[in-house]
Amino acid sequence: MQNHMNKLSGAAILSVLACSTLAWLLLGIPSSGINDADVYLVYARNFLEGHGFVYNVGGEQLEGFPSLLWMLICSFVYIFSRAVEVPLLLLNLLFGIITVYICLKRCNQKTAFLVLLCSAPAWFAWCQIALVESGLWCLLLTATILAVSERNTSKVAWLLPLLVVTRPEAMLWGCWLLLVLFLGFGMDRGWRIGLRKIFLPVFTFGTTWAVLALFRGLYFGNVLPSSSSSTPVHGLQVDLGAGVAYLLGYLFSNPAVLLAVLVFGWVCVREISRKRGLSRVLVVCLCLLPGLAIPLMAGDESFRAFRFYQPVWPLLCLVAAWAMPLLYERQGRLIRRMAPVLLMLAGWMIFAMSVNLKHEFTMARKSREQGSVLARMFEGHTSLPSVGTMSAGGCKYAYPGKVYDLKGLAAAKTDPIPRAKQGAESRPPFDREVFHEWYPDILIRSASDAFNRRVFTKLQSERWFQKRYLKGELWYNDEILFGYFSKRLLNGLEEGHYAFSQDLQYTLSMEAPLDLSVDLPDEALKFGFAAQDKDGLAAEFLPLWSPPQKF
Known part of the structure; x- marks a missing residue:
């Protein structure tokens, strides 16, 4: 036996x-x-x-x-x-x-x-x-x-x-x-x-x-x-x-x-x-x-x-x-x-x-990596920027700041993560009011899927969003983070520590010209712009300065 x-x-x-x-x-x-x-x-x-x-x-x-x-x-x-x-x-x-x-x-x-x-x-x-x-x-x-x-x-x-x-x-x-x-x-x-x-x-x-x-x-x-x-x-x-x-x-x-x-x-x-x-x-x-x-x-x-x-x-x-x-x-x-x-x-x-x-494991790994970059980039800040992303679990696990799961935009209002995993065909309508209430400082676009594209398409079509966010790369020492950044965050970053590379192709593709109200000193007009054209993608390198002035 x-x-x-x-x-x-x-x-x-x-x-x-x-x-x-x-x-x-x-x-x-x-x-x-x-x-x-x-x-x-x-x-x-x-x-x-x-x-x-x-x-x-x-x-x-x-x-x-x-x-x-x-x-x-x-x-x-x-x-x-x-x-x-x-x-x-x-x-x-x-x-x-x-x-x-x-x-x-x-x-x-x-x-x-x-x-x-x-x-x-x-x-x-x-x-x-x-x-x-x-x-x-x-x-x-x-x-x-x-x-x-x-x-x-x-x-x-x-x-x-x-x-x-x-x-x-x-x-x-x-x-x-x-x-x-x-x-x-x-x-x-x-x-x-x-x-x-x-x-x-x-x-x-x-x-x-x-x-x-x-x-x-x-x-x-x-x-x-x-x-x-x-x-x-x-x-x-x-x-x-x-x-x-x-x-x-x-x-x-x-x-x-x-x-x-x-x-x-x-x-x-x-x-x-x-x-x-x-x-x-x-x-x-x-x-x-x-x-x-x-x-x-x-x-x-x-x-x-x-x-x-x-x-x-x-x-x-x-x-x-x-x-x-x-x-x-x-x-x-x-x-x-x-x-x-x-x-x-x-x-x-x-x-x-x-x-x-x-794909599920790849998204989780990349989400953790993004959270680690955020944690190093804003280490020591008394008020950490809030982040919105599609794969929020790994990002939140590595980043101590507030993180919202954008899938929650199709869920209940107060839930920072989705209450249910839903198929793309049966998702409820996109809730703009929830996003306006959250108003995260940074939006990170994760690996592409149907709902991911749908959310960002909805967001980018809003004048409210276009007036408040810029798309590009944020640089801090050797750390680079690509996403959508609120002008509120960019204007409040410390002098000489950060740099922002804006995606002008995205900006110019908008239906109407936007008010790009990121503030820089006059010196930036003379020395701060370095035009780039990599593989046909126009971009603009902007060092962030303080005190802010219109450019």
Whole structure:
């Protein structure tokens, strides 16, 4: 028995470590997680330092993160080390190993399970490498569904509260899992016994939700979570259309995914048609339905590699592995031997050729670099400039000043980061009033995407914006920062320390001439201008002087 458990542990450890390492290499060897991981770290650091649940120190208390439990875990790791990336990666690897192990314990076709699991690199990227709550959510969801399938009410009773504090959609998941558990007991042993059996899980689940809602109401002023994976309903048909497209995209993103989902559907039909009650296989299939339906109803998301579907992937592989003997017996020996190899090769080749998730890590890395440049550029300033950017997590993590996420321009007014990740087709209108209220000193344009271009196009078309901002490069010693700078900031910079190189091509492309009211002394007119023309891009070098005068 001990030897068998050691083999299972070894298989789980080897598969998770090997595939996670390969995914890490294909993602460009990132040294940190994605932008959302940095958002968690910002909240965790501020919470640990006694500022509460705030994004900007001294700002409004906001639940700008989807997982309270993961934020608290990040805070706990901060106690022991400020370099939290490696401990969080090791923790996510442990979560992945445990998830694979508990599935292997319940699977006779272990090779089939491991082949399917390891054929989908996106699961390892999201649940181990991204450093967000996906790995924790996957583990808890897998353990809870398996406990429901085994009708282990004591396990369900303590796992459901953990689900509640891990993801906002746990309310839907918990209600559905309790219903399936009740049906299982009721159909086999009677409905009264079923009610009695589920009392403890219902009590712990309901109590946790009540306490969490009370805490939210008292602390944040809202009993419902303010940050969710679900997009706001902006026309149900639009969301359903985007959700169907999202599901189809996931199905055809990888041959292993398509195979596992097709087998999952076949198993559901087969188990229901056999009319043998709620078997363990059918219970797992029923429990997985919200995992497919919630993203379908919520619509598209801005993340790549289908983040919303990754937490249910191990259980989809488990259901497919349970059915493999029935499918294998109809196939020839050559197909049985070649299919696993071809499946894994296809999955990893598709991931290597697309690697669209790499963009998330690249944006996070560049955002941290921009934050570090800002921190060095304005070190020692009593009043740090405020910054607006698209990838605010890494920038805020490295820069102590106030940072606004421009994606919040399509979100609630007082939230400095977006309350929901939304697909480009379902975004609410751009809110100019919010931007006018923020009026950041610096705007940094991140890596291009559709919403990024849309926001900056809207901003640049405003006379209000054109009168207050200049586009160009700000120089400080060896530091260079490219973006849009408010004239308020430029006029207030220290004498002789900074220089600004204005993008005249952008200025001249505006529909009407602008009032370029950056003030310089008369000497600048004589000595300060050095006309440049690099690759056809006209620019103008302006040293900043004090006291200011019109030029």
